Amino acid sequence: xxxxxxxxxxxxxxxxxxxxxxxxxxxxxxxxxxxxxxxxxxxxxxxxxxxxxxxxxxxxxxxxxxxxxxxxxxxxxxxxxxxxxxxxxxxxxxxxxxxxxxxxxxxxxxxxxxxxxxxxxxxxxxxxxxxxxxxxxxxxxxxxxxxxxxxxxxxxxxxxxxxxxxxxxxxxxxxxxxxxxxxxxxxxxxxxxxxxxxxxxxxxxxxxxxxxxxxxxxxxxxxxxxxxxxxxxxxxxxxxxxxxxxxxxxxxxxxxxxxxxxxxxxxxxxxxxxxxxxxxxxxxxxxxxxx
Amino acid sequence: xxxxxxxxxxxxxxxxxxxxxxxxxxxxxxxxxxxxxxxxxxxxxxxxxxxxxxxxxxxxxxxxxxxxxxxxxxxxxxxxxxxxxxxxxxxxxxxxxxxxxxxxxxxxxxxxxxxxxxxxxxxxxxxxxxxxxxxxxxxxxxxxxxxxxxxxxxxxxxxxxxxxxxxxxxxxxxxxxxx
Numbered sequence: 001x002x003x004x005x006x007x008x009x010x011x012x013x014x015x016x017x018x019x020x021x022x023x024x025x026x027x028x029x030x031x032x033x034x035x036x037x038x039x040x041x042x043x044x045x046x047x048x049x050x051x052x053x054x055x056x057x058x059x060x061x062x063x064x065x066x067x068x069x070x071x072x073x074x075x076x077x078x079x080x081x082x083x084x085x086x087x088x089x090x091x092x093x094x095x096x097x098x099x100x101x102x103x104x105x106x107x108x109x110x111x112x113x114x115x116x117x118x119x120x121x122x123x124x125x126x127x128x129x130x131x132x133x134x135x136x137x138x139x140x141x142x143x144x145x146x147x148x149x150x151x152x153x154x155x156x157x158x159x160x161x162x163x164x165x166x167x168x169x170x171x172x173x174x175x176x177x178x179x180x181x182x183x184x185x186x187x188x189x190x191x192x193x194x195x196x197x198x199x200x201x202x203x204x205x206x207x208x209x210x211x212x213x214x215x216x217x218x219x220x221x222x223x224x225x226x227x228x229x230x231x232x233x234x235x236x237x238x239x240x241x242x243x244x245x246x247x248x249x250x251x252x253x254x255x256x257x258x259x260x261x262x263x264x265x266x267x268x269x270x271x272x273x274x275x276x277x278x279x280x281x282x283x284x285x286x287x288x289x290x291x
Numbered sequence: 292x293x294x295x296x297x298x299x300x301x302x303x304x305x306x307x308x309x310x311x312x313x314x315x316x317x318x319x320x321x322x323x324x325x326x327x328x329x330x331x332x333x334x335x336x337x338x339x340x341x342x343x344x345x346x347x348x349x350x351x352x353x354x355x356x357x358x359x360x361x362x363x364x365x366x367x368x369x370x371x372x373x374x375x376x377x378x379x380x381x382x383x384x385x386x387x388x389x390x391x392x393x394x395x396x397x398x399x400x401x402x403x404x405x406x407x408x409x410x411x412x413x414x415x416x417x418x419x420x421x422x423x424x425x426x427x428x429x430x431x432x433x434x435x436x437x438x439x440x441x442x443x444x445x446x447x448x449x450x451x452x453x454x455x456x457x458x459x460x461x462x463x464x465x466x467x468x469x470x
Contacts, residue, residue: 019427019455023462026405028428030412033325036318037335042310044339049346 176226180236181278183217187239188274190214191265194246198258211246218243235277238268294358301349313342316359320366326424327370328377337373341366356438363431363439371417404462411461419454422447427455 018024190210218240227233245261265271297315300308320341325334345362352361412420421440425431426447433444433451440447 017455019458022404023408023458024427026408027412027423029405030409030424030428031326031329033322033334034331036321036338037331038314038317041317041321041335041339041342042313044335045313045342045346048339048343052347 174225176221176224179217179224180221180226180232183214183221184235184239184274185278187214187218187243188271188278191242191271191274195262195265195271198262208247208249211243211249215240215243215247235270235273238270239274242268242270295354298349298352298358301346309346312358316362317342319359320362323363323425323429324366324370326428327367327421328374330377333373333377334370337366337369340369344369360435360438363435364441367421367439371421374417407462408458411458414461415454415457418442419450419457422450423454423458426451 019027218236221227222233222236222240227236242261242265245257245264249257249261297308297312301312317338321334321338324337324341325331328334328337341362344365348365352358356364412423415423418440422436425436425439426433431439433447436442436447437444442450
């Protein structure tokens with residue numbers, strides 16, 4: 001059969017030609033509809049329409065349900081970002097000030113120093129720790145006990161926390177202050193051992209490499225916010241000069257150079273200032289003007 | 292009350308108007324749907340769904356056709372969709388090449404012409420069958436059929452022609468004088 005029959009041709013031929021009356025009558029019996037169940041259909045339509053007007057449409061409920069976990073996720077993310085910002089910002093005073101001191105590493109390093117001066121090279125400061133900003137230790141560490149030559153030094157945290165240092169500076173000691181305190185402590189130990197070695201004629205045991213490493217950290221601190229206080233800056237600058245001289249000590253016949261270094265240390269009172277700084281803590285030292 | 296007023300009242304939330312609209316069209320819709328689906332429960336469900344959709348979409352009615360034609364289009368869509376689902380199980384419909392075998396009588400002079408005709412109508416393709424039932428049985432015009440099925444009136448005429456030709460061919464062996 002041709003599927004592309006022209007409509008005019010259909011009308012012209014037999015498109016309007018009805019079926020035989022017998023067939024047409026029989027066709028009317030095909031799926032002959034019964035009486036319309038009007039009330040049953042209407043009742044069902046009404047029930048459905050009432051549900052539509054009372055119940056929130058399903059798509060709307062789905063939209064709301066879909067947004068609940070998204071909103072919860074956004075809220076959790078914001079809370080995490082807020083917490084991270086508070087704990088990572090330099091001005092996070094209260095939370096950092098409440099944390100316990102972390103001076104164990106300084107104490108352990110210092111305790112080994114008198115045993116073998118030659119091991120100073122192994123106790124060299126790690127310059128990476130400055131760049132990675134270690135955890136702040138706002139509690140001031142106080143050195144107690146015998147001098148360095150008589151026994152191991154200990155940095156203990158037996159003083160109550162000085163809340164005023166936080167208030168007066170407007171914020172707590174940040175990571176740079178902590179690194180600076182550790183650096184000053186190590187420098188003090190190193191210079192003490194250096195001076196004692198000179199007195200005991202043990203210059204051969206001194207390691208210029210340790211001085212160079214301390215010098216690197218000292219220069220980094222000079223360029224950091226730790227040197228924002230003028231007194232701290234002056235101390236670091238004086239220390240830099242001493243460390244530079246030690247780092248450049250010749251391998252032989254260095255008596256004259258060592259005398260110059262010793263004179264410079266005494267003239268600038270570097271060692272005393274270092275001890276003062278490390279014994280009372282950087283923040284308190286700054287506040288009291290000991291530097 | 293014309294269709295426009297009735298629609299306005301229904302949209303305003305008048306329950307009497309809703310029932311009036313329903314009463315005005317339900318019989319025609321039910322007859323047409325029943326012709327297509329051939330089952331009372333299924334026809335009832337289809338008509339119910341038709342009026343639910345009609346009331347829901349009444350605000351979109353633009354008056355480009357008669358309200359009855361618009362409701363009929365919804366009804367035909369619902370009925371044909373329902374029929375497609377049912378046909379997967381019934382497997383009543385046959386291809387055009389197989390259809391003549393239905394009308395061919397097992398023996399000459401088969402008295403069951405009605406059954407043969409109904410079988411032949413069942414065997415018509417969906418489009419042919421719908422147009423044949425709506426035009427030759429229910430009396431709709433080609434324009435109305437075109438509007439309700441979403442086709443041109445010419446297409447409706449062509450499908451009616453093919454449906455009639457098919458029925459004549461199917462019943463030729465049974466009643467040569469009628470073919």
